[in-house]
Amino acid sequence: MTPPDIALSRHPAPIRDIVANIPTSKIGDVAALGRDDPDVIPLWFGEGDLTTPEFISEAATRALKAGHTFYTWQRGIPELRQAIAEYTTRLYGNSCKADRITVTSSGMQAIALSCQAIVGPGDNAVVVSPVWPNIVSAVEVMGAEVRQVTLQFRNNAWTLDLDKLFAACDERTRMLFINSPNNPTGWMMNSEQQAAVLEFCRKRRIWLMADEVYARLVYEGEVAPSFLHHARPDDPLLVMQSFSKPWAMTGWRLGWLTSPSEFGEMLAKVIQFNISGSPAFLQHGALAAIKDGEPFIKHMVERCRAGREQVIQRLAGHRKVKVARPEAAFYAFFSVDGMSDSLAFASKLVLDGKVGLAPGVAFGEGGEGYLRLCFASAPERLSRAMDRIEGQLDKL
Numbered sequence: 001m002t003p004p005d006i007a008l009s010r011h012p013a014p015i016r017d018i019v020a021n022i023p024t025s026k027i028g029d030v031a032a033l034g035r036d037d038p039d040v041i042p043l044w045f046g047e048g049d050l051t052t053p054e055f056i057s058e059a060a061t062r063a064l065k066a067g068h069t070f071y072t073w074q075r076g077i078p079e080l081r082q083a084i085a086e087y088t089t090r091l092y093g094n095s096c097k098a099d100r101i102t103v104t105s106s107g108m109q110a111i112a113l114s115c116q117a118i119v120g121p122g123d124n125a126v127v128v129s130p131v132w133p134n135i136v137s138a139v140e141v142m143g144a145e146v147r148q149v150t151l152q153f154r155n156n157a158w159t160l161d162l163d164k165l166f167a168a169c170d171e172r173t174r175m176l177f178i179n180s181p182n183n184p185t186g187w188m189m190n191s192e193q194q195a196a197v198l199e200f201c202r203k204r205r206i207w208l209m210a211d212e213v214y215a216r217l218v219y220e221g222e223v224a225p226s227f228l229h230h231a232r233p234d235d236p237l238l239v240m241q242s243f244s245k246p247w248a249m250t251g252w253r254l255g256w257l258t259s260p261s262e263f264g265e266m267l268a269k270v271i272q273f274n275i276s277g278s279p280a281f282l283q284h285g286a287l288a289a290i291k292d293g294e295p296f297i298k299h300m301v302e303r304c305r306a307g308r309e310q311v312i313q314r315l316a317g318h319r320k321v322k323v324a325r326p327e328a329a330f331y332a333f334f335s336v337d338g339m340s341d342s343l344a345f346a347s348k349l350v351l352d353g354k355v356g357l358a359p360g361v362a363f364g365e366g367g368e369g370y371l372r373l374c375f376a377s378a379p380e381r382l383s384r385a386m387d388r389i390e391g392q393l394d395k396l
Contacts, residue, residue: 022137026343026362034350041385044346044356046132046183047250048304048330048376053289053296056247060285068280074268076103076256080283083290084256091215092228099261100233103286104271105278107213107242107255112138113270114238114257118174118207119144125175126168128160130333130363130370132183135211144174150366151187153335156324158187166200176201179211181224184333184363184372186326188218191225198230198237209238213255214329216246216297219305224328234260245330246297247289254278254286300376304330307375307382314386320393330376333360335369338396342368345392353392355385 027044034040075081081101088096104110111134119125121143127135129148139146149165151158169176178197180189189197201208208227215224231237242255259267271277289296308325311332315323323334339345342359350356360370373389375382 018141018143022141025133027133027358029343030346030350030359031356033347034354034356037350037354039354040350040356041354041381041388042356043374043377043385044358044372045250046245046331046374048248048300048374049378049381050248050300050303050376052248052252052285053293055292056249056285056289059288060281063281063284068284070280072277072280072283074271074277075264076101076278077280077283077287080287080290083287087290088228088258091223092226094228094231096228096258097233097261100258100264102257102259102264102267102271103278103283104255104257105275106253107211107240107244108134108138109253109275110238110240110255110257111135111209111211113267113274114207114209114240115139115142115144115175116270116274117263117266122172123174124170124172125177126165126173127177127364128165128179128182129365130182130184130360130367131177131179132211133362133364135177135179136364139175139177145172147173148365151182151185153322153324153366156322158182158185158324160187160189160193162193162196165197169200169204169206173204173206175207175209177209177211181212181214181218181328183214183329184331184358184360184367184370186324186329186331186333188224188327191229194225194227195230198227198235201236205236207236207238209240211240213240213242213245215241217301217304217330218328219301219308220327228258236260238263243286243289246300247293248296248300249286249289252282252285254282304376306379307377308332310379310382311373311375311386314390318390318393320396330374332373332375333370334373335360336371336393336396339369339371342371346371349389349392353388355388355392357389 085098124145239258346359358372360367
């Protein structure tokens with residue numbers, strides 16, 4: 001007799017329900033409608049239109065030609081880990097040693113590996129939303145529950161209620177996840193709130209995972225407020241960062257995690273079971289970015305600042321739009337009066353308006369009714385996109 005779970009399965013043999021039923025990316029669903037259409041202006045993903053700087057690519061090419069094509073250290077080549085530690089110490093004024101740094105094959109892998117190590121069935125993770133949707137799936141695929149605490153949009157600004165955040169945590173909470181600077185809203189947590197959250201996690205013995213991939217894309221100062229400003233080496237703190245955004249390296253798939261050294265040693269084993277380690281020649285490109293990439297970051301920030309002003313001015317002037325001026329990152333997250341289904345509108349915008357935006361519903365609780373636009377593009381491209389978007393908004 002055929003077992004019921006096999007008979008009812010849509011697959012040749014059983015797989016875990018949580019994996020079989022995990023939803024597709026709604027951003028990816030929109031992109032699939034227009035990715036092959038050369039007339040579509042793609043502002044849906046979190047990347048701009050600049051290619052990786054030549055000095056970074058050349059460093060990786062030299063390493064490739066020099067034969068850096070073998071298996072390497074699970075936690076990253078030593079010279080890159082040391083450079084990241086020095087970079088971290090300089091930026092945050094808080095000493096960081098290389099034994100706290102783990103290089104990962106993308107920032108997303110840093111999140112996934114950490115979830116593998118921390119959460120499982122019966123546990124929960126508290127997540128501040130709206131938020132990049134992958135964190136929710138990374139927790140759920142481990143069999144744990146996600147509890148979302150939403151940012152509030154008031155007086156043209158996003159705010160977080162710490163009392164609500166702390167109240168969402170209970171004896172089953174293993175992780176608190178905060179993305180600041182935030183994707184998609186551009187909200188930035190202040191230093192006082194960060195100190196309070198870190199102290200809460202210390203007392204409750206909850207892992208605090210801080211997604212700080214947009215830390216350098218700020219419009220006041222050199223770097224966003226960080227939990228690393230307040231951290232002790234043994235704090236239950238994991239700070240995830242990436243080469244993707246500040247150095248235009250999205251396709252390189254390289255990131256890093258700053259953690260207690262003991263967690264990093266454990267992480268090396270988890271990396272071994274997942275991917276063994278990030279390609280050595282790519283890490284030499286990342287090393288060049290860390291050492292010589294400050295001028296490019298400044299260029300990127302100024303370019304995004306101009307894009308922010310251009311897009312926000314157009315959006316704020318439209319009668320159906322409400323939008324906050326983002327403090328950091330490179331997104332405009334705006335609500336539209338009369339739009340009740342952001343996925344349907346974003347899909348129609350691709351097909352009829354030839355512009356690709358991310359639907360707000362993709363970003364979890366508090367996201368529906370909004371659209372996300374990445375403004376890390378040339379002014380001419382943004383101008384054409386805004387003309388088309390306004391044309392579609394006027395039809396609502």
